[in-house]
Amino acid sequence: MNIEQSLQKAEQLLASWNKEATHPETNRLDASIAADDLRPAVTALHDAHWGYLSAITGLDLGPDSGQMEALYHFCCGAAITTLRIRLPRTNDATLPTIEDIIPPATFFERELHEMLGFKIAGAKSNERLFISDDWPEDVYPLRSDFSIEQAKPVEGRHADELPDQGVVGGNTFVIPIGPQHPALKEPGHFEFTVDGEIVTAARMRLGYAHRGIEKAAESRNWIQNLYLFERICGICSHTHAMAYSMGVEKLAQVEVPARAQAIRELVAGLERVHSHLLWLGVAAHEAGFDTLFMYSWRDRETVMNLLEQLTGNRVNYSANVLGGVKCDVGLEQANAIKDGLNYLETRIRHYLEVVTTDTMFLNRTRGIGTISYDEAEEFGLLGPTARASGLVRDIRVEAPYGAYGRFPVSSVTETNGDLEARCVVRLKELLVSCFTMRTIIDNLPEGPLTVRMPRKIPAGETISRVEAPRGELFYYIKSNGGENPARVHIRTPSLCNWVSVLEKAVGRQLADVPMLIAGMDPCFSCNDRLVTTVSHTRSGHTGDGKSGERKTWTWKELREHGIEYYNR
Secondary structure, rough: HHHHHHHHHHHHHHHOOOOOOEEEOOOEEEEEEEHHHHHHHHHHHHHHHOOOOEEEEEEEOOOOOOOEEEEEEEEOOOOOEEEEEEOOOOOOOOEEEEEEEOOOOOHHHHHHHHHHOOOOEEOOOOOOOOOOOOOOOOOOOOOOOOOOOHHOOOOOOOOHOOOOOOOOOOOOEEEEEEOOOOOOOOOOOOEEEOOOOOEEEEEEOOOOOOOHHHHHHOOOOOHHHHHHHOOOOOOOOOHHHHHHHHHHHHHHHOOOOOOHHHHHHHHHHHHHHHHHHHHHHHHHHHOOHHHHHHOOOOOHHHHHHHHHHHHOOOOOOEEOOOOOOHHHHHHHHHHHHHHHHHHHHHHHHHHHHHHHHHHHHHHHHHOOOOHHHHHHHHHHHOHHHHHHOOOOOOHHOOOHHHHHHHOOOOOOOOOOOOOOHHHHHHHHHHHHHHHHHHHHHHHHOOOOOOOOOOOOOEEEEEEEEEEEOOOEEEEEEEOOOOOOOOEEEEOOOHHHHHHHHHHOOOOHHHHHHHHHHHOOOOOOHHOOOOOOEEEEEEOOOOOOOOOOOEEEEEHHHHHHHHHHHOOO
């Protein structure tokens, strides 16, 4: 089924509730519906297996309009159907939950509520997921008229002032993991209820890496935001910059040169190798296999050195500019990359043999956290986690972008769905990436690296999707025709994959939990949303170990502090 046929089918499925249908881009259907019609409309798409819910975007249209919008984005291959709901801009704006129809919607809905103030009727949990405990009620950071003065912390609700949450009764305990814990490479908080050693319930809390990038983007121009989004994740920084650049270029109706597109794919391939080798080391460490951890991270240095030679940086490569790339591939760099790929291929094949034959490692991976194909579809899984269950979710294959039409990749799948299968999928797709990168170097198109971009981007909205190492990365970008974006919403793959961890932890031993978390290759900083940094001063110290004053920093103050700190 091609894109046009797929969109026609979606329009037919939504005919009973669709008040107005538009096609803002050739691969998109935008259907306006009433809030009361959301559940039947979603059920129609879900029951017909028309794609999957990729993201929910909230928009504040401003005090003058008095309205807000919620956009429910469903993706089926390259085709995208958006259900658009417009509601009054009040604290009573209510949407019905769809988490019972599509489980991963629970995180999207909680984000809508916390960031913009939409009420979600029928939601199982209204607990905070992203914003801190001392954030004031009825203050929403992504409202267009939000000011930093509204974010004054509420006394008595700070994390270190809350009563203990641990519960002990009989043989049942609540085990907290995080936000600071040896099993977590980034801050996140989990609570696992256990009966003896068996997990009986699980809950999660994010929001410990507060940076407020989506809000910050609204006050920066299109070029400045490129470097802001590149810092969402240090492991897949190029992927974020590429997704953002592609979206802005699409709004500006600019065609990027073929050579620049090929170099973007080349850097993305190197970044994938870097990411998966880093993940392999983390997973091995959680399993107690520190030898594999050390060797895989040693070999990760090879690909980081290649990235440094190509782009000038080992992290946050800054290869992209709006309209192309800033780095070229010369003869010396091409030979270095080929030599590096030859070495890495040998090591990857060795690691593939190790993870499928080492008895002790298999005790921690084989048959652990098994997710069937149907469950992967129900949980809305993305990337290698989905492909390990036989579900092909790979934007490079389903909706090729950039140079992937000229230099295609094949999708690697397994069917066992356990942690071993996730190891195998990641390592095998590195072999595919090595082959593709070698093909790009041997057939690199001639031509310029950039084209001119307008300073002001024409009004409109677009959706940009790319395949990050962890899965589909989703960018919604809206322009009002000025030098700054009106709204940029980012949905990273980890947010979709968390549901599987919480579901699959139940019934397993507590000792398996670190491996279950590591198995999906989580990125906590990719998920976090908030906007303030709270400093604890020594003034007014009371002698009880707590500061006497809390001050909320503005972006300007935070920047000045950074300059002062690094000038010491």
